[in-house]
Amino acid sequence: MSSVPTAASQSATAIVRAVRAGETTPAAALQDALARAEAARGLNALISINEHAGEHAEAVQARLKAGEALPLAGLPVVIKDNLNLTGTRTTCASRMLEHYVSPYTATAVQRLISAGAVVVGKANMDEFAMGSSTESSAFGPTLNPWDLARVPGGTSGGSAAAVAAGITAVSLGSDTGGSVRQPAALCGVYGLKPTYGRVSRYGLVAHASSLDQIGPLARSAADLALLMNVIAGHDPRDATSLDAPPAFAAGTPDDLRGLRVGVITESLDGNTAGVSAVLAGTLDALRGAGATVGEVSLPALKHAIAAYYLISMPEASSNLARYDGMVYGARGAGDDVSSSMIHARESGFGREVQRRIMIGTYALSSGYYDAYYSKATRVRRLIADEFGAAFGDYDVLVTPTSPFPAFRRGEKTSDPLAMYAADVDTVAVNLAGLPALSVPAGFEEVDGRRLPVGIQFIAPALHDELLLRIAGGLEGTGHVRAEAAPGVLG
Numbered sequence: 001m002s003s004v005p006t007a008a009s010q011s012a013t014a015i016v017r018a019v020r021a022g023e024t025t026p027a028a029a030l031q032d033a034l035a036r037a038e039a040a041r042g043l044n045a046l047i048s049i050n051e052h053a054g055e056h057a058e059a060v061q062a063r064l065k066a067g068e069a070l071p072l073a074g075l076p077v078v079i080k081d082n083l084n085l086t087g088t089r090t091t092c093a094s095r096m097l098e099h100y101v102s103p104y105t106a107t108a109v110q111r112l113i114s115a116g117a118v119v120v121g122k123a124n125m126d127e128f129a130m131g132s133s134t135e136s137s138a139f140g141p142t143l144n145p146w147d148l149a150r151v152p153g154g155t156s157g158g159s160a161a162a163v164a165a166g167i168t169a170v171s172l173g174s175d176t177g178g179s180v181r182q183p184a185a186l187c188g189v190y191g192l193k194p195t196y197g198r199v200s201r202y203g204l205v206a207h208a209s210s211l212d213q214i215g216p217l218a219r220s221a222a223d224l225a226l227l228m229n230v231i232a233g234h235d236p237r238d239a240t241s242l243d244a245p246p247a248f249a250a251g252t253p254d255d256l257r258g259l260r261v262g263v264i265t266e267s268l269d270g271n272t273a274g275v276s277a278v279l280a281g282t283l284d285a286l287r288g289a290g291a292t293v294g295e296v297s298l299p300a301l302k303h304a305i306a307a308y309y310l311i312s313m314p315e316a317s318s319n320l321a322r323y324d325g326m327v328y329g330a331r332g333a334g335d336d337v338s339s340s341m342i343h344a345r346e347s348g349f350g351r352e353v354q355r356r357i358m359i360g361t362y363a364l365s366s367g368y369y370d371a372y373y374s375k376a377t378r379v380r381r382l383i384a385d386e387f388g389a390a391f392g393d394y395d396v397l398v399t400p401t402s403p404f405p406a407f408r409r410g411e412k413t414s415d416p417l418a419m420y421a422a423d424v425d426t427v428a429v430n431l432a433g434l435p436a437l438s439v440p441a442g443f444e445e446v447d448g449r450r451l452p453v454g455i456q457f458i459a460p461a462l463h464d465e466l467l468l469r470i471a472g473g474l475e476g477t478g479h480v481r482a483e484a485a486p487g488v489l490g
Contacts, residue, residue: 009484012075012169012223016116019074020064026057026074026118033076033120037167043143045152045161047081048089049121056118063116070116071230078162078171081122082129082205083109083214088119092205093137094127096329096348106203107238108172108214108231115230120168124158127350128320129176129207131155132422134183135413136352143409144187145485147449150406153183153422156217160187163217164485170218170227176207177308178401178426180215181438185401185454188440189482190471191217192224193426195461196433197242199228200235208315211308211430219482221250221471224437228464244462251469253476257290262394265297267425271403274444278453279400282441285479296394298386301428303379308427309420310363310376316353317360323348355416384432391460396470399425401438401454405446425456435459437467439480455480 010018018024030053037046050056060074079085082092084102091097109119126136134142134157142157144150145165152161156173160183163171173180175193184191192215199214206212216227225248232246263283271279283293323329325344326337332344349357363372390397403424412419429436438454445451459466474480 009166010169011220012218012226015169016071016073016075016226020070024074026060027054029074029076030054030057030118030120033168036165037120040165040167042148043145043161043165044140045124045142045158045165045167046078046121047091047093047124047139047158050085050088050119052087053118053120056113060116060118072112072115072117072226075117075170076120076168077112077117078120078123078159078168079109080125080156080159080171080173082125082174083172084203084205085109085119088122090122090205091139092128093125093139094348094350094353095138096323096344098138098330104203107200107235109203111231123156123162123171123173126155126157126352128205128316128353129155129174129179130316130352130356132178132182132419133407133412134158135409136350138350141409144406146188146451147406150408150451151186153186153402153406155179157183159217160184160189160191163187163189163219166484170216170223173215173217174204175213175215175430176211176312177430178423180217181401181426181436181454181456182423184217184438185440186406186452188452188485189217189219190221190224190440191215191438192228192464192467193429193436194228194232194464195242195435197240198232198244198435198462198464200238200241202235202237206319208312209319210315211312213430221468221475224471225249225468228468242462248465248468250472250475253289253473255469256286256473256477259286259291259470260393260395261286261291261293262296262390262397263293264301264397264399265295266299266301267399270424271400272405272444274405274446275400275403275453278442278444279398279455282455282474282479283398285474285477289473289477294394296390296397298383298390300379300382300386304383304428304431305420305424307376307379307383308423308431310372311380311431313356313360314364314373315360317357317364320353320357352416380431383428387432387434396466397458399456399458401425401456405444405451405453429458434461435464435467437471439471439474440482441480
């Protein structure tokens with residue numbers, strides 16, 4: 001894979017500053033991003049390029065010339081391919097929607113565009129946001145920029161790989177059970193899952209509606225803040241949207257002084273030696289900056305994986321029932337309506353999506369609803385209550401983002417339970433609706449390769465800004481930073 005221009009290492013903040021100062025133009029910034037996308041094509045991080053991006057860049061230049069103060073002036077961004085953008089394909093990495101062209105734009109994406117950003121393209125993902133490795137995409141797997149034999153995580157693997165590879169400085173993903181944070185960790189970038197309702201879900205193709213949340217990925221806390229100040233905020237088109245005006249900024253080491261940090265005991269088992277060492281180093285950095293560190297037990301977390309899948313799969317089954325080839329999705333061959341629908345769903349959905357629809361439908365069926373789905377919702381409440389109690393003693397909770405660094409392609413595809421277990425440290429956050437941030441905190445050497453390790457910080461609901469203050473503080477201590485993936489960034 002050829003190297004990309006040195007501009008790839010520029011921060012989003014620097015790009016915006018340069019465009020607003022007239023040192024470059026939105027069109028030039030776009031062309032740089034397109035050149036980097038071409039150079040990194042082998043990663044398969046993008047499903048499609050936005051053919052209207054040039055027009056959008058020209059429109060941004062005209063707005064700047066007219067005197068508009070655009071907070072994201074000319075900033076190239078990549079968005080996950082389950083986010084609608086008018087006039088572009090939104091495939092959800094599925095044959096079912098391979099030819100679907102969006103007639104409208106998601107609120108979060110429109111806010112980016114209104115702020116002056118230019119969407120370069122749509123990022124690859126696990127089909128319908130179901131997976132933990134971006135291997136279930138109908139358009140082929142995305143590769144990890146740190147080791148092309150390994151996965152980038154999922155389901156926002158394309159969004160994470162695009163940032164790690166320097167295609168763009170920032171991207172948008174979606175997080176249902178860790179799908180922003182886990183790939184951020186495996187690709188060595190920052191990934192934020194906001195409080196449920198903090199970012200509008202309007203225009204996000206639904207996976208599990210009570211769990212889904214749009215979140216940004218970036219190479220610095222300041223760049224995360226730049227995006228969150230634009231995309232967060234109330235949206236009347238989303239009934240779950242919260243009225244919580246954003247006030248994001250990267251912090252300094254002073255923000256760590258006096259911080260009460262609770263390490264979740266249940267997250268300390270089952271980690272690789274490298275992950276445990278990175279966690280210990282992060283805790284030492286926090287103590288060195290004046291934070292206090294203790295341990296807190298959340299016993300209900302041992303049920304989090306089971307509860308998560310018994311909630312997400314039934315919701316997915318319900319949400320995906322509309323894709324039958326009649327109104328939504330590719331039409332299937334058949335002599336009558338029933339056979340046509342069956343063929344459409346057999347040929348349009350991949351194996352993992354079919355598996356989750358079947359399990360979800362079973363869990364909702366007569367005689368099993370109370371035993372599975374209803375019981376899982378009660379466990380969800382217990383998990384949320386335990387988080388609430390823990391926040392009475394601690395300002396923020398800490399776990400590894402993933403118990404292991406990036407695994408090899410194909411390593412877990414034959415064992416769905418092993419793949420599901422990859423989300424053991426992340427799913428509880430979605431069940432409780434809390435904000436959480438994965439920071440690039442170190443590396444583990446595996447087979448002669450340095451692989452990124454992420455550490456997850458969890459805050460109380462609507463304390464998303466605290467997470468970016470902590471991330472900025474750790475950046476200031478020199479403990480966390482997003483390094484350039486070797487052989488990809490110039």
